[in-house]
Amino acid sequence: MSGTQEGIEAQDLPYDVFAKACPSRGTLEHVTGRWGALTMGALRDGSLRFNELRRRVDGVSEKMLSQTLQALERDGLVHREAQPTNPPRVDYELTALGHEVTERLLALIHCVEGRMDDVLAARERYDARRD
Amino acid sequence: MSGTQEGIEAQDLPYDVFAKACPSRGTLEHVTGRWGALTMGALRDGSLRFNELRRRVDGVSEKMLSQTLQALERDGLVHREAQPTNPPRVDYELTALGHEVTERLLALIHCVEGRMDDVLAARERYDARRD
DNA sequence: CCGGATCCTATATGATACTG
């Protein structure tokens, strides 16, 4: 037991995000978090510098972008390439693993974006029913 | 400009999650949020009652589950079926829209779960390099 | 240009008690 999804095509994976203590839960949060998802999505088409990323990920602060990138780099999803020049130049790009994850992530994002009209309509119905 | 992803297969979608003010960003957060993702994933194989969900989504509190379900219901991703019996019985299930989203979500989750060994190895390398 | 350090606020989350 212990909170896992039982039966039903359980492939006996060693990692189960439904279990409270599973480390995959943390990584999933890095990937799907507010800034993690957008950062990885922004890097899909190639490497970007720090401030380029800041502009693409509209609204992110320096602090959060820095923090987000470090978590993604630590998880092996993003590679950081620093040039010891002055002024410094740092490029970020997805690793092979990062690309795999980002593909799924973008499929999800595009799915949501493509259905937003339905979502907004549902919201109006929900709010109306609560007068 | 305005923070959108330009060029590159831009399908001119009306909604762009990279834009700060786009409502899709909020919905994406409901879907990918700590409890939203797990809740939708748990509902994939059929409807569940409130406390069944609580047990499947290991670690969620009553409050957060309730709050999460309301957001997902409002977005039209989850349907709530309440029976006016005593004691009350309430079943939650994915809507058609919810299923579409959840499929993508689970593809992402399984991708992450299946690559956790790589992630954990990357973490050790990262931490070692920082002694 | 790329962040690190600091301070402060908002929000998310958790624990507990209570109700129909």
Place this chain on the structure above:
DNA sequence: CAGTATCATATAGGATCCGG
């Protein structure tokens, strides 16, 4: 059972200044 209400806390997030 299925929540809501309340209180307390942790964490996320933002603004700003500073240094390599």
